[in-house]
Amino acid sequence: MKSARKRVTACGRILLSFLLVTCSTFLSAQTFTFTAIPDQDETRLTERFGRVATYLSQQLGTEVRYIPVKSYPAAVAAFRNDQVQLAWFGGLTGVQARNLVPGSEAIAQGAEDTAFKTYFIAHSSTGLKAGDAFPAAIAGKSFTFGSKGSTSGRLMPEFFVREHFKKAPEQIFSRVGFSGDHSRTIALVQSGAYDVGVLNYTVWDEELKLGKIDTSKVSVIWTTPTYPDYQWSIRGDVDSKWGAGFKQKVQKALLEMKDPKLLEAFPRSAFVPAQNSDYAPIEDTAVSLGIMDEIM
């Protein structure tokens, strides 16, 4: 009985220490942190964005850190919770994030992002051939998007598919999947797990250049019309934390990023200025597809 009492007090002590520590939620002095939506092969992202962090540290004169996240919504959640102040978002994630964080702004986009494209790719066994017109023969095939929150891997291709067939993807294809990222979409179509897939054209071009795609098994069958995509978005409250003019400094550093080694992380040829209104078409499309509610 005595030992039972001892155990009970031990329990109490543990409880107390938990209460104490949980209450004293401490916040360390903040490091300027950024993230990027995990849209391709993660191992490469960590290595490349590490270099970008070093570059930004030098340019901004303050410590800059990159944190990897597992999913598109996790990137937006980190931005919303101020765990990251700057993020490399896709068109749709950027719109979502800026709606959730009033005062945040798109400050730079890739030169390619002003006119971005989606590739429709197909496995060779489908017999689908490349053409200029929308590939109506994809009806009845199995079909994979990228991430649920992707602009080039979900939003825009879904828009073009619905526009052509006037039906929801589930009613057109024998199976609809979400691969998670663009590299994975290539792998799934190449292996034949899906007949048709849609993805970010820069990821395809880059993996093709690196010799990672077996073109006898998978090929591009259609290229969509262009739309605005990826951008750097920054929280509105950074100036109050890192000093007046900090936002401009970040924008300048991004626009002046010229080293090809750094740019290949994205992969982009250069960065150009961007603003929130550039992404109005993306927001309209998301609302029309029912992925977002109209902002009142």
Place this chain on the structure above:
Amino acid sequence: MVRTSLLFLLAALLCLPWADLQISTLDPWLELSRLGWGLLTPLPPSTPTLLDALANTLAFALQGVALGAVAGFWLALFYRWQWVRTLAAFIRSIHELFWALLFVQLVGLSSVAGVLAIAIPYAGTFAKIYGELFEEVDPAALEALPAGTSRLSAFFFTVLPPAWPHLLTYTRYRLECGIRSSAVLGFIGLPTVGFHLETALKQGMYSEAAALFYALVLVIVTLHLWMRRQLLPLYLLLALWWLPPAAQVNPTLVWQFFTVDIVPAPLRAGWDGAALWLWLQALWLKQIGPGLANTVVLGLIALVATSGVTLLTFPLVSRLFGNIFTRSTGHVFLVLMRSAPEYLLAFVGLLLWGPSMLPAIVALGLHNGAIIAHLVGHYSNELNLREDAVTGFNRYFYEVLPRVYRTFLAFTLYRFEILLRESAILGILGIPTLGFFIDSAFSEFRFDRALLLLLVTALLNMAVDMIARHLRRRLQLSTHPEDL
């Protein structure tokens, strides 16, 4: 008992036409052979990465389970109150991954999010098991107390001591579960073993994945060696030192979450019954209805698959069958399957066979079947057969199976609730169960929908829990909850 079993079998068969069991990869064998080769040639990532991931996994598990045990203990003290029982049933009916998705929104990807995600559902389970243990204590000592003894003293001196050993055994078992849960939280971004496992598996680096998996199994199977009661405070302090509670709490955001974000979209501008009705109708038709149906279909088929795996594999570890060699192999197989979280097995299955219910059924069946087979095997070791009892198939069907069937059924019904919880969560991987739609709602930042879907999931699990308990009672199957 036979009738109940056949009823479940029939239900599962009726579900089959609705289950999508297609293998959609063209060459699953190639990928499977690469996976097999990876399992034979484990290659750890860098040692610091591995140790860091393991330390994080343990730290989340220890803190989460400890917090859950303390909270569950307090709830158990009031377990005779209906609302406490309902609260406990509710919080445990939502899977730790769903809690994590929710907390990541509220407190960011932080240690607090991970710890609470484990602690809350575990508190619900602890409350139930501890509460039942307290109720089962022989009341003789309590009745012998002099009048006027305070309730508190009565509890600490007559109820707690006899229940204590069971309580400890069960808590240690839950710590094992906690380590698995913690590993799985890595799949959505917390820095545990799952974080690296997900990357390695997705990238097809099976040797690296195998090394991470073996490390996780090693930690779990050696648990009884290093987890000593006296060392627990030390471990907890180490866990707190390694992973100090930190969170990114933004009061405005939290306030907005509760007052705006989770309010159904049509009601945000004011009460509008008609719009709410339309909103609910659309959600029911497109998400809740199909999600519920798929979750139940998957859960029922998985239950039958689990039973099949159990009945096939328990002889592997029973002294009544085979020899020392088959038994050792059997033990290794069951330990590997028991230690591998369903979520991980399903993730691998989806990579191999493409997105259908098949990998989910195999994953749920293997993991849960291995757990029950281990227990049934143990139970069968205590049977005394006649010296001249028949051997082989006849021994299995005429001597052993009838004797272990009651125990088998009890354990299987006990896992039913867990199977359904897991069926819902596997939706995150792309199978259209409730989890699929919950994941979509989170990725569209529609927390009102996410919350409604979570409530539906919780209600379904609570209903299944009730049905299973009712069946166990009707069939007079007694199981000691602390055994599972």
